Amino acid sequence: MAVINILILLLVASAVSVSAVSTDEDAFIGVNIGTDLSDIPSPTQVVALLKAQNLRHVRLYDADRAMLLALANTGIQVTVSVPNDQLLGIGQSNATAANWVARNVVAHVPATNITAIAVGSEVLTFLPNAGPVIVSALKFIHSALVAANLDNQIKVSTPHSSSIILDSFPPSQAFFNRSWDPVMVPLLKFLQSTGSYLMLNVYPYYDYMQSNGVIPLDYALFRPLPPNKEAVDANTLLHYTNVFDAVVDAAYFAMADLNFTNIPIVVMESGWPSKGDSSEPDATLENANTYNSNLIKHVLNNTGTPKHPGIAVSTYIYELYNEDTRPGSVSEKNWGLFDANGVPVYILHLTGAGTVLANDTTNQTFCVAKEGADRKMLQAALDWACGPGKVDCSVLLQGQPCYEPDNVIAHSTYAFNAYYQQMGKSSGTCDFKGVATITTTDPSHGSCIYPGSLGRNGTITNGTSLAPSSNSTTSGCSSQYFYGGGYVTSSVIIGFVLVAAVFL
Ligand SMILES: *[C@@H]1O[C@H](CO)[C@@H](O)[C@H](O)[C@H]1NC(C)=O
Numbered sequence: 381m382a383v384i385n386i387l388i389l390l391l392v393a394s395a396v397s398v399s400a401v402s403t404d405e406d407a408f409i410g411v412n413i414g415t416d417l418s419d420i421p422s423p424t425q426v427v428a429l430l431k432a433q434n435l436r437h438v439r440l441y442d443a444d445r446a447m448l449l450a451l452a453n454t455g456i457q458v459t460v461s462v463p464n465d466q467l468l469g470i471g472q473s474n475a476t477a478a479n480w481v482a483r484n485v486v487a488h489v490p491a492t493n494i495t496a497i498a499v500g501s502e503v504l505t506f507l508p509n510a511g512p513v514i515v516s517a518l519k520f521i522h523s524a525l526v527a528a529n530l531d532n533q534i535k536v537s538t539p540h541s542s543s544i545i546l547d548s549f550p551p552s553q554a555f556f557n558r559s560w561d562p563v564m565v566p567l568l569k570f571l572q573s574t575g576s577y578l579m580l581n582v583y584p585y586y587d588y589m590q591s592n593g594v595i596p597l598d599y600a601l602f603r604p605l606p607p608n609k610e611a612v613d614a615n616t617l618l619h620y621t622n623v624f625d626a627v628v629d630a631a632y633f634a635m636a637d638l639n640f641t642n643i644p645i646v647v648m649e650s651g652w653p654s655k656g657d658s659s660e661p662d663a664t665l666e667n668a669n670t671y672n673s674n675l676i677k678h679v680l681n682n683t684g685t686p687k688h689p690g691i692a693v694s695t696y697i698y699e700l701y702n703e704d705t706r707p708g709s710v711s712e713k714n715w716g717l718f719d720a721n722g723v724p725v726y727i728l729h730l731t732g733a734g735t736v737l738a739n740d741t742t743n744q745t746f747c748v749a750k751e752g753a754d755r756k757m758l759q760a761a762l763d764w765a766c767g768p769g770k771v772d773c774s775v776l777l778q779g780q781p782c783y784e785p786d787n788v789i790a791h792s793t794y795a796f797n798a799y800y801q802q803m804g805k806s807s808g809t810c811d812f813k814g815v816a817t818i819t820t821t822d823p824s825h826g827s828c829i830y831p832g833s834l835g836r837n838g839t840i841t842n843g844t845s846l847a848p849s850s851n852s853t854t855s856g857c858s859s860q861y862f863y864g865g866g867y868v869t870s871s872v873i874i875g876f877v878l879v880a881a882v883f884l
Pocket residue numbers: 455457490493495
């Protein structure tokens with residue numbers, strides 16, 4: 381009897397699950413691997429980085445054979461792509477599609493766990509002439525998978541730019557650009573009948589940039605907003621606390637507008653550039669870190685969206701590497717989490733968010749000069765650290781990795797942090813008479829790797845690891861680090877040293 385009840389419950393549960401968007405899996409975070417790098421890492425190096433960062437999901441922009449071989453037997457789940465320049469051929473010929481699948485998919489499974497095929501990339505936006513062949517391309521690819529008995533484990537879809545969704549706020553009024561109904565309706569039918577999902581690229585960065593100030597930066601970055609600034613959809617009364625959720629919900633509503641209510645969404649690209657030229661002042665390390673850290677926490681928490689709370693919206697970060705040879709603006713080259721050597725561009729703040737990309741960031745703290753601190757106080761504290769404090773300050777000398785930027789704030793930050801790390805981060809060792817403070821943001825830059833940083837390949841660097849071997853750390857410091865206007869009498873320095881000795 382009990383068994384039967386359980387069976388009935390299971391049946392009810394599965395019946396419910398077909399009538400609305402649902403997923404029985406937790407949301408995951410993956411990464412996109414673009415390859416426009418001058419110094420491109422080998423497939424084995426890429427896989428080593430993925431493993432070290434606990435990344436279990438990747439999307440390739442092609443179906444590179446060497447990369448697929450390197451991914452074999454790693455358990456990493458792979459989305460391969462049909463590049464836009466192959467789309468026409470595949471959409472026009474069942475045989476071409478079958479060949480593509482044989483060569484790029486069947487040849488690699490099951491050793492390489494290919495779980496999806498992204499057919500084209502933002503075709504309706506970038507290659508509208510190919511719009512009419514998308515659906516036949518999807519169908520031809522799918523029938524080749526059916527013939528190989530792989531259609532259950534490999535989903536077929538096509539990534540869209542969110543710009544095909546019009547009137548996306550309030551989300552409840554969103555709809556797909558109606559010019560594309562002749563493509564979207566059969567496409568959604570295909571996704572529904574094959575149990576696939578809508579692939580969507582979501583870029584709050586561009587929404588923010590193009591909004592002319594209407595979208596607050598905090599709203600794009602998942603930062604808390606005052607309740608009166610939260611966006612409320614007047615039709616549904618749903619509260620939106622970030623742009624990402626609003627765009628995903630707009631896509632759900634746009635599908636519902638065409639009467640499709642049970643197709644899940646996977647975000648194939650989302651991210652934030654860490655660098656831009658003067659026309660992109662919000663492409664900064666800090667904003668990129670904030671966006672990606674908050675996005676990862678949001679996705680992995682299975683928060684879902686206001687319309688579908690708790691429904692997984694798995695997301696691939698754009699992107700793993702900075703692509704220095706990508707054409708276009710400075711920001712185009714700076715969406716990556718890592719440089720070509722696998723050095724993190726910034727250390728994500730992922731405390732408590734699991735292990736993906738969270739390598740050792742949990743307890744990382746650094747000691748830095750306080751913003752706006754008095755320069756004379758900084759200078760005195762710098763002199764103390766490089767002198768009695770026994771910090772090796774030789775990396776701050778001209779020609780050494782931490783010389784630039786040549787100012788008292790940067791140099792005292794280096795020295796304070798070195799002292800703090802050297803003292804085992806024990807309490808009270810990051811004060812320097814009130815001009816120093818603790819942060820979780822790694823102040824390392826370029827080849828100037830700060831003590832305590834994860835540095836190049838995940839090994840914590842020691843205070844002296846970068847310093848050329850030299851014994852002259854306790855002499856000549858004051859004169860080396862004298863800054864114009866920052867003159868401090870030696871009696872003040874001595875007085876400070878005495879005070880510091882008592883209070884540090
Ligand atoms: C491939 O990934 C799927 C999840 O989609 C998983 O169920 C399966 O066990 C994986 N296969 C291998 C060989 O790792």
